[in-house]
Amino acid sequence: MGVVVQKYGGSSVGTVEKIKQVAKTIISRKDQGDSVVVVVSAMGDTTDDLIGLAKQITNSPDKRELDVLLSTGEMISCSLLAMAIKDLGYDAISYTAYQIGIKTIGPYGKSLIDNIDGEKLRESLIEGKIVIVAGFQGINEEGDITTLGRGGSDTSAVAIALRLGGICEIYTDVDGIYSVDPRQYKAAKRLSEIDYEEMLELSSLGAQVMHSRSVELGQKYRIPIYVGLSNSSIGTVIREVTKMNMESKPVTGIATSDDDVAINIQNIPNDINLISNIFEKIASKRINVDMISQTTPINNMINISFTIPKVDLKECIDLLLEFADKDKISLDEDITKFSIVGIGMKSTSGVAGSMFKIFAESNIQIKMITTSEIRITCAIRREDKLKAVEAIAKKFNL
């Protein structure tokens, strides 16, 4: 049998009416003869509302308990969707993470799917049922409920597609992946396909269409992921883009993010053990450090700067105080991370040069810079963001 795993995001199931609409869409797919597994996110703003509730109890809710709380959002949407499908005369069954053995590892709030016991899923599909799975959640070794981080339902879907040998379709409120956020650049073009690696760079850089881990899984196991609107055949396929079908242009997309903050530590010893100690400690808390730059040593003392997600700021500062005095640590919150991404960069030289030239012409100051084989990221002033997007998008015809 052909198995299709569809994921519907929170806005697709944001109201009872939308849930009923999604139920019809799913049924029409089932009628085409496919075995259908559906992963749902929580309805609309449910997750934010639940976080708000927890914050009314305490400013720093216990992470284990927060995951219990948040997991209810997907249980609500998946039970309602199963009801809606059954009401239309089709057999459906909802499953929570523990019921189908979605095993996770790693910390609460950002755990990773380690394994899925596909047995119950398969049985239900063989019985002809449409299976609805609560996304975003799993069970760790201790039997605790954990969540996968914002957007984690994408990863639930890809992992299930992998387990069942099925194809994966992510339905969202946009009709695919764009080279540039259309809210920032109206002429932005939709991509018909994008390579896993490009997508990974874009999602990790603030193009919040997909949960990064889902793309990693897709890449690792070569599962094509379709992203688009439901009820429409227009969308983007995330897959391995070979030279054969790769367009010749070096830059595929732009991503910007205002969600980071730069931390500067002044005047600390230029001691490789100390520095690596600091970054290991930060990494042990699963805080993603992105750009790092350091100054030339003076009297064997250096200044070091790096960016982290704003949400992790408090935790990170607490860590740093073990290594440096408070008055040596300063913040730059007025940054935007601006990135260009393209696997074409591997074979095209001079992309960075073109970018710097355009920035210079537009009087855009670069605060920090970091590159990978297929990406260049600069920290720029937030006020320069739209100017940078427009200039680069035009230059590279995005």
Added chain:
Amino acid sequence: MGVVVQKYGGSSVGTVEKIKQVAKTIISRKDQGDSVVVVVSAMGDTTDDLIGLAKQITNSPDKRELDVLLSTGEMISCSLLAMAIKDLGYDAISYTAYQIGIKTIGPYGKSLIDNIDGEKLRESLIEGKIVIVAGFQGINEEGDITTLGRGGSDTSAVAIALRLGGICEIYTDVDGIYSVDPRQYKAAKRLSEIDYEEMLELSSLGAQVMHSRSVELGQKYRIPIYVGLSNSSIGTVIREVTKMNMESKPVTGIATSDDDVAINIQNIPNDINLISNIFEKIASKRINVDMISQTTPINNMINISFTIPKVDLKECIDLLLEFADKDKISLDEDITKFSIVGIGMKSTSGVAGSMFKIFAESNIQIKMITTSEIRITCAIRREDKLKAVEAIAKKFNL
């Protein structure tokens, strides 16, 4: 160690502020040196709100899925309560039904607790944690989530107390069990103790203080159940009332219920097989038939009347149509079930006679009647309810 299992109802945890208050009450108990397990209901009207959401999807939501949906209410309250306790510096952990193996049997929506795997509970208590358990829910043999029926958290609490060899305290928004609903009779007296059997009769008859199954469990295993306000030592203990401590009066309490409907089937064959068939069929759907009366056969045809809960009306009528034509089935929705209960009736004669006399003096018509060793129930006109309550309460000094 002394284990105390406390249950807090929906109104006790109806708001974030109330949850914080309950957290303090629990901690003060913990500080007395007890091992504390807390069972919580869903916050305020959450269960009704979730049912409302399901009804927006369909008028007859799938029962399995409805139980998934409803089980989230208790997950929310128990995770928030655990957060609140942790925020006050005490160690706490929440558990869902599947995490501590609350195994159920029977249909969705009104399943029975069959067993509890106490291991994880005991471990957490030994670690000094305050354990918060999501009430009202369990897991059946198939691994599906089931719920225990309205008020089922009481039963969760008693079952856990049984498993752990602890005492059981049910905290609610009333300060105990009253002989008569104080809203119906202002002079009603609070009982300091009541026998399991009396309580069972009262709760099954509409005095909605306790989930019947919880009292049954308490009775079967001789677990005293304290019912009262939190932060107060005034309350009622449900336990075995021996002759020694039994008060001499024959009637302990009055219960009334407007939640039933009388069904009349006219002119069906006086065939014992047919009749028992009908009631077996009704019982197989777990619909509780209460009063039954039938007329003397005429040409070997009889009329039969019985009462059932209003909520089961549609399901019951659907069943009856297999046995009788639609035009032979009629309803009487204008009934109140009026019951007097007391284990003293066992040893006191003439209680029924007194009751009939008072009803006759007050011009209250009795439509149906049924009795047990410790109870007399009459179906009366709803408009006569308060008149009956007042007359009987005065007569028996309730």
